Amino acid sequence: MGTRDTREIYGGSLGVGRFLRERGLRGTIAYLREHGVRGAVENAREDGRSLLGELRGISVAYLLLAPTLLVSAVFLYYPALEALELSFHQTLFFGGERTWVGLGNYETLLSSSAYHESVAITIAFAATVVVGVMTISLIVSFLLYEVDWGQSGYLIAAIWPYALPPAVAGIVFLFLIHPSIGTLTAVIEGATGLEVDWFSNGRQAFFVVAIAAIWKQLGYNVIFTVAALNNVPATLKEAAELDGIGRWSRLVRIYVPLISPTLLFLVVMNTIYAFFGTFAFIDLMTQGGPGGATNIMIFDLYRNAFEFNNHGLASAQSVVLFAVVSVLMYVQLRFSDERVHYGA
């Protein structure tokens, strides 16, 4: 009787995987317990299939994965573990001198009100950037998608800021909206009556940096969103037109659900960007100020590491940052599982 089952195990190039998928781990173990590995191999041999061939197939797969695994291990996993270790030490001279302090660095962070403020600012900043980028880029993409004339021109204009390196974009934006010499400053002051003084006004600084970060990231979002919109069958738009669905209703109730896998991807990417990729803007435009109003976690830990030379504390901060972003990713993916519509 085992013959048919082993054919299931060894049939196909990655038959083991399929067998596992179909029976689950428990089922597979039960099967192997009943027949023994030897029995399974012999049954497979009777079927004229070679277990060796299967193993060779698997080893080729790992061989092909090796470069990626190697690079990840050297540049990602090893430094991450190293940082974790460093976070339990007090350090001098770039970590050259270390003293074990256990959870001391974490205790420092836990009791530091400045750090609490930094965490709160970071979360508010990330929320502003993610929501801002997603909303604006969705609207811009929809307009781009719907426009009949000059689409590629608009597309280039929308994507262009993304082509700038963050540092250049930061400087460009700094001079656009510099409180005294910015080219847009007079215009904004004239139009809104506000006084642009974000060098001293913390609230303004927060929004200026957020807007710069949003502006920079729009292009990236527009590329993906326009591509996703173009994948929606044209007849759906026509069906909606025949149904008399208005434009915005069409966007929100038809397009958004249909491109939700792409939007989820962008939420994740934008979150990572807001937490890590906005460093250059802070560094160039506000240095975390005024009064810590833009002192987001990534900038705070950079200063601890490279200005105050406290690598142990900075490592602890990066571990916390990692944990926060991980939890956010988990929540986002978990939450969206029920809402994202795949297979449009």
Added chain:
Amino acid sequence: MASIELTDLTKRFDDVTAVDGIDLEARDGEFLVVVGPSGCGKSTTLRCIAGLESPTAGTVRIGDEDVTAQEPHERDIAMVFQNYALYPHMTAERNMTFGMRSATDFSSAEIDRRVAQAAATLGIDDLLDRKPSALSGGEQQRVALGRAIVRDPAVFLMDEPLSNLDAKLRVQMRTELSRLHEELGTTTVYVTHDQTEAMTLGDRVVVMNDGRIQQVDTPQELYDYPSNRFVAEFIGDPAMNMLEVTLEAGSSDPIVRHEAFTIEVPNAPETEALDGGRAVLGFRPEDASIADRGTSPTGSVPDRRRTGRGDSERTTGPIEATVQVTEPLGDTLLCYCRAGDDEFKVQTAPRTGRAAGDAVTLTLDADRLHLFDLETGEAIYHSDTDRERRAATPEP
């Protein structure tokens, strides 16, 4: 319900003219099928009626209203697409009601009533809670039809609705569409490239090619009296045979001379004008028959599908030909025959044991001959004179 009237409708895309000044009327309650090869402009015509394309020139009228400048949803139409165009993230019921709930003033109770009714008509009661991905192609198409029905529009527009279904389901849905139209009586314009669908569904059939209407007629008239070569070859499967011939005046009837045979064609008017001219002789594969060996070639045509074709059983011939290839179709045997340099198809009774290489003598049904102009392809003459008689009796 309403009629549809297209006047001088033209649609150009850059330098391509998709629809070239057509005039067409779909009568109130009619099932009008537009058929033609890919790129003939049939879908563009339909999309102009729907308002999904705006015509370059000409007008579209639905009922008594000029709708040329109206948005699609203002036209009181419903459209069914080839790929169904269901919203993938909505259940079948939501698909059917989404437009009505978001863009009309119908009460919830009225919408529910209509959905229930449409679902019962289409037999999709059990599927209403499912999303399109959980439905088969045929079920999806039914839901798409349901979406059209619940709106109770003046006009149904259907763009190749059966083309994505497998062959068996297509035949089944075809019958259902017929039944549905009988039940609802809504004016329908149906676009297809499939001539069988066109013939079986249409009250009248519009044959299009190169953005122009070739002929508008009832299916049988199209089949019997194609107004040009294109229609003759497009309608009917296997297609009509076309042989280049010379016309001559005969003793009583005119004569058609081919390099391999000479036959008389009856009832031809005005042949003097054509004397010595070149033309194309058309006859359908089933209108040629292989004479039994040893009998006179001017005998009677074996009785095949001759019902409803008047009382004449005159034949003309003979044509000597050689069988090249045979294709057994079960109910008939299709023989590819060669006479001179020309090849043509002959549909004969099955199980006759004809094989490649056989020399055969053929006769043609003298009432089923067509002559077309060699240059323009326009029909010069059909040997059947029943048409005048038929035309004289009023349409039902």
